[in-house]
Amino acid sequence: MKKGKFKVVRDERLCDQCGGCISQCANKVHYQDQDQIKIRHQHCVNCQRCVEFCHCNALSIIKEENVFHPHPLWSQQIIEEISKQANSGGILLSSMGTQQSYPIYFDHLLLNASQVTNPSIDPLREPIETTTFLGKRTHDVKRSQEGKLEIEEYPSLKLNTPILFSAMSFGSISFNAHQALLEAAKELGIYYNCGEGGLLEAFYKDQDSIIVQVASGRFGIDPSYLNHSAAVEIKIGQGAKPGIGGHLPSIKNKGLVSKTRRIKEYSESISPAPHHDIYSIEDLKQLVDSLKEATHHQKPIIVKVAAVHNIAAICSGIARSGADIIYIDGFKGGTGAAPTRIRDHVGIPIELALASVDETLRKEGIRENVSLIAAGGIRHSADVVKAIALGADAVAIGTAALIALGCHLCSDCMSGTCNWGIATQEESLCRRLNAKKGAQQLVNLIQAWTREIQEMMGGMGINAIESLRGNRLMLRGIHLSAEELDILGVKHAGR
Amino acid sequence: MKIDATNKTTQQINHYLSQNEECEVHHLLGQRYLGNALTKGHYIFYGYPGNVLGGFLDGAEIELYGNAQEACGNTMSSGRLVIHGHCGDALAYGMRGGEIYVDGNCGSRCGVHMKQYHHLHSVLVIGGSAGDFLGEYNAGGTILVLNQFHKALPFGRFCGAGAHGGTIYFRLDNVSNDPRFRQVDPEQLQKINQLIDRFAYYMKRDPMHLKEGIFYQLEIPQINPYEGLYVKN
Numbered sequence: 001m002k003k004g005k006f007k008v009v010r011d012e013r014l015c016d017q018c019g020g021c022i023s024q025c026a027n028k029v030h031y032q033d034q035d036q037i038k039i040r041h042q043h044c045v046n047c048q049r050c051v052e053f054c055h056c057n058a059l060s061i062i063k064e065e066n067v068f069h070p071h072p073l074w075s076q077q078i079i080e081e082i083s084k085q086a087n088s089g090g091i092l093l094s095s096m097g098t099q100q101s102y103p104i105y106f107d108h109l110l111l112n113a114s115q116v117t118n119p120s121i122d123p124l125r126e127p128i129e130t131t132t133f134l135g136k137r138t139h140d141v142k143r144s145q146e147g148k149l150e151i152e153e154y155p156s157l158k159l160n161t162p163i164l165f166s167a168m169s170f171g172s173i174s175f176n177a178h179q180a181l182l183e184a185a186k187e188l189g190i191y192y193n194c195g196e197g198g199l200l201e202a203f204y205k206d207q208d209s210i211i212v213q214v215a216s217g218r219f220g221i222d223p224s225y226l227n228h229s230a231a232v233e234i235k236i237g238q239g240a241k242p243g244i245g246g247h248l249p250s251i252k253n254k255g256l257v258s259k260t261r262r263i264k265e266y267s268e269s270i271s272p273a274p275h276h277d278i279y280s281i282e283d284l285k286q287l288v289d290s291l292k293e294a295t296h297h298q299k300p301i302i303v304k305v306a307a308v309h310n311i312a313a314i315c316s317g318i319a320r321s322g323a324d325i326i327y328i329d330g331f332k333g334g335t336g337a338a339p340t341r342i343r344d345h346v347g348i349p350i351e352l353a354l355a356s357v358d359e360t361l362r363k364e365g366i367r368e369n370v371s372l373i374a375a376g377g378i379r380h381s382a383d384v385v386k387a388i389a390l391g392a393d394a395v396a397i398g399t400a401a402l403i404a405l406g407c408h409l410c411s412d413c414m415s416g417t418c419n420w421g422i423a424t425q426e427e428s429l430c431r432r433l434n435a436k437k438g439a440q441q442l443v444n445l446i447q448a449w450t451r452e453i454q455e456m457m458g459g460m461g462i463n464a465i466e467s468l469r470g471n472r473l474m475l476r477g478i479h480l481s482a483e484e485l486d487i488l489g490v491k492h493a494g495r
Numbered sequence: 496m497k498i499d500a501t502n503k504t505t506q507q508i509n510h511y512l513s514q515n516e517e518c519e520v521h522h523l524l525g526q527r528y529l530g531n532a533l534t535k536g537h538y539i540f541y542g543y544p545g546n547v548l549g550g551f552l553d554g555a556e557i558e559l560y561g562n563a564q565e566a567c568g569n570t571m572s573s574g575r576l577v578i579h580g581h582c583g584d585a586l587a588y589g590m591r592g593g594e595i596y597v598d599g600n601c602g603s604r605c606g607v608h609m610k611q612y613h614h615l616h617s618v619l620v621i622g623g624s625a626g627d628f629l630g631e632y633n634a635g636g637t638i639l640v641l642n643q644f645h646k647a648l649p650f651g652r653f654c655g656a657g658a659h660g661g662t663i664y665f666r667l668d669n670v671s672n673d674p675r676f677r678q679v680d681p682e683q684l685q686k687i688n689q690l691i692d693r694f695a696y697y698m699k700r701d702p703m704h705l706k707e708g709i710f711y712q713l714e715i716p717q718i719n720p721y722e723g724l725y726v727k728n
Contacts (some may be wrong), residue, residue: 081728090726214570218589218608222572223532223553247721254590262591262612266637268659268721272632276607277566277585286527290547292511294532340728414727 003361004042006275007064014058021050021059024416026429043100049419059218081340092340095413095423098397102342105351105484106383107392111492112474114461115247119406121463123454127465130450132162132394134371135287135300135324154324155300157211157231159394160189161450163384165442166329166375166398167213167233169197170334171248171257171269173402176431177422178203180405180438185209187439188446193396196235196246196271198260204228211302214291216245217271219261223294223302231325232291233302234284236275239333239376242306242347246271247337252416279318288322300324306344307331307353307376312360316414319361319370327396328353330376334399336423337414346478350376355488358391358470367470385409388473390488391470404445405438497521500542505529512538518629523561530557533574546583549576558697565602568595573615577697584626590617590636595695598622599642603651604631608660611635620694627651632714633658639690640665641705655713663713664707676711684710 006027021030029043051059068076071462080264081092107247114120121128135156142150158488165181182426184193186209194203203210207228214221215235226232237243247455248257248269258265260346263419278284287303293423303318304327305311311328318326330350335343346400354374361367374392375445377399378384387395403409406420413423421433452467496518498511505526511518512529516536517613523529523542530538530548533555540548540559549557550569562580570589581599587606590613594676603626604675610616617636622643629650642649642665649665664679679687687710695702 023578084726085728088726089723091724092728093725094728136617216608218591218610220553221570221589222591223534223551226532226551243664249721258612262615263610264612267634270632270634270657270659270721271656272608275588276628276631277569277588283566286546287569290528290550290566292570293528294551297506340726349635373645 002042003045003064003066005064006024006046006061007041008039008044009062010037010039011058011060012193013154014020014056014477015054016056016058017031018055020055022055024049024419026051026416026419026424026426030439045415046408046411046412047412048408049417053418060099066255091159093337093414094340094343094411095335095337095471096409096411098344099411099495102349103352103482104377105241105349105488106377106379108387108478108480108484109351109386109476109488109490110384110476111385111456111460112476113390118461121458123451123458124456127291128454128457128462129466130161132159132465133157133161134161134227134373134393134477135366136370139368155298157191157300158189159191161446162388162392162394163446163449164191164211164373164394164396165193165401166333166396167193167195167211168212168336168398168402169195169246169248170200170260170424171197171252173417173423174421174425174433175200176430176433176435176438177402177405180433180442181401182206182209183435183439184442184446187443190446191230193233196268197248197257198262199225199228200256200260200358201374212267213304214287215271216273216275217269219263219269219271221455222262224301226295229295229299231300232295233304233327234275234287234291234323234412236278236284237304237306237308237329238335238338238348239306239331239339240328242308242331242336243273244339245273245343252380254425257425284323285321288330292322302327302373304329306333307348307350309348311348311353312356315357315372316360316364319366322368325371325393326357327373327375328357329396330354330374332377333375334402335413350374350378351385352484352487354387354392355390355472359489362470382456384449384466385453386475387455388465388468389471391472393469400445401442404441405433406441498528500524505545511572515640520612528543530555533557537545547625549574553566554578555638562599563597568593568711571595571617579698581623582621587617590619591615592617594618594620594693596620596622596694598698601625606630606633606636606638608632608634609636609638611661618690620690621649622694622698624649625651627653628656629654629711630658630661630663631656633661633663635661637686637690638663639687640695641691641694642668642708643705653717658715663715664710666707666708666710670709671711675714677714679710679712683712 136154181190196215212229302325303323331347371393375386375396418424475490523544525545527545532551544564546568552574553572556575558577565583566585568587572595576595578597580600584602600623640649
């Protein structure tokens with residue numbers, strides 16, 4: 001198609017022709033033609049970089065005005081996608097979470113508040129506990145022959161607030177982005193996840209705030225990597241692309257990326273769809289146990305899976321595999337790159353998956369054997385509270401964290417020319433992200449969310465996050481079918 | 496130092512191994528995860544350890560007189576495993592460096608996603624034959640299948656499927672016309688002979704008869720298997 005999705009509008013009355021837009025745009029949308037700055041509209045991905053950096057306030061980006069013949073079935077997007085595939089024969093690839101308009105169940109759930117019968121708590125006056133422990137819980141109380149309590153303790157993660165940063169590999173996002181996430185996690189008393197691209201050696205000293213990942217590509221993994229962590233996460237699947245592996249193109253695999261992944265420079269960095277040593281729950285148990293053995297039984301093991309149709313049965317199996325924490329990633333989760341059709345059509349929403357898993361684990365009497373982390377579309381503190389009330393112990397955020405760092409969600413991560421210095425490895429672009437400032441923005445965001453969570457909990461008359469976990473009485477549904485309410489385990493509003 | 500593994504758990508044996516850099520372990524029977532993540536030492540095992548022998552190994556040497564089970568040498572970084580017996584499935588998965596020598600046969604999905612990086616170059620030498628999916632997704636390293644038991648083809652289906660790096664050599668008794676196979680050149684033969692010498696040294700036998708026959712290399716496209724597969728939406 002000749003035209004792109006966006007159009008850059010320059011107000012010539014305000015523009016002083018400084019050329020700032022030319023230097024800011026890595027997509028070469030703005031260019032100098034003799035004494036005039038011209039625009040290649042079709043290159044624009046709507047990252048808003050030029051708009052934000054135009055000191056004359058002369059730029060704005062609008063949707064391309066050119067419209068195709070309106071058709072209820074054959075939308076403009078469908079026509080454009082068919083055209084792309086007809087010209088290339090390629091599988092369509094997209095970045096970030098799905099843009100399809102599936103229901104957002106969090107928006108159909110309403111929270112409770114105390115009125116008269118149960119006094120609400122003012123978080124400014126009374127402490128409201130948000131500290132969360134993730135891992136297997138001790139539920140057998142035994143006494144020795146002398147009558148002393150014998151408590152078997154399991155390795156766990158302690159979070160000051162029930163939020164973690166989700167896994168994003170070094171390669172998919174920049175060094176500065178990783179540093180910002182790690183510094184923020186340290187300050188907040190939560191965890192940074194290095195993703196499957198290995199752990200930067202510069203971060204080893206902060207191992208108490210780091211979760212390391214073991215994915216099917218096994219990049220950067222050795223005993224030192226495994227032990228420079230607070231927990232080890234086995235990545236089976238990702239919400240945005242369940243059943244699909246990963247691939248960092250050879251062009252991005254150079255310098256520090258290659259060193260961190262410990263693979264040859266400019267070789268393809270491919271994570272196969274399955275772990276070829278895991279074909280069953282028994283095999284998963286084997287990897288869980290061997291990782292525990294390799295880390296001297298000091299670290300909790302997380303198993304991350306995408307939310308798919310039989311997620312409750314799958315998580316029941318994972319809980320029995322000896323994993324300490326299950327991370328469920330809903331299908332609205334973000335990605336650096338995923339086949340469009342997989343991203344938009346495979347998996348289920350986190351709200352339904354979470355409610356179903358929590359209920360199944362409770363029914364089977366194994367809920368206390370594992371903690372649940374919910375992810376994939378957590379946008380604000382109310383989503384966090386709703387997820388915890390549906391059964392999560394904590395949530396993980398990826399896209400929201402990137403937005404806090406400056407991402408404008410242009411969804412062009414795969415091109416590697418992120419103008420905000422996040423999803424890129426180009427040195428000149430990476431420098432645009434100030435890790436210290438980014439860390440502060442992340443700290444601000446999570447602190448603000450924590451205060452909001454405390455306010456909502458206080459309103460419900462709950463003073464500890466533990467009492468909110470799985471407390472579905474605090475939720476009511478609206479605009480939901482009986483089947484949906486049944487799965488979510490909540491009553492309709494008014495009942 | 497000698498350890499009797501009878502009635503001992505994995506954790507007990509692994510504790511001994513971490514405390515003693517040289518020791519023999521006798522009467523192993525089914526204990527899994529032995530030698531996981533060991534960084535130094537030389538150990539000789541007798542018996543039949545369970546799955547994931549030498550997983551995440553990073554420098555230690557383990558010699559086993561017996562058969563190894565599944566996932567032996569899983570995600571190994573460096574060190575050496577010498578198996579005087581057969582191996583189960585998923586041998587050397589995600590191996591980045593070090594050497595594994597197996598006297599007998601091994602199961603399916605062996606040498607999957609092997610890699611190399613700088614001085615680390617993974618080496619897997621299988622004395623007998625391998626099952627399906629040998630060297631699948633390979634990104635680096637070397638696999639040599641010596642076909643001691645003279646099978647017509649020393650591996651099963653889908654050998655090297657999805658591989659985009661590394662080398663798979665194997666020995667045949669007769670000339671093959673399979674278009675996927677290429678007879679090795681003198682330089683490659685020299686490398687193979689060096690590997691055979693090492694294999695014979697560890698297996699304590701004469702290398703000469705292992706060098707007879709015709710050596711082939713499996714054609715692995717050293718390119719991005721996803722090249723041209725995707726288009727930006």
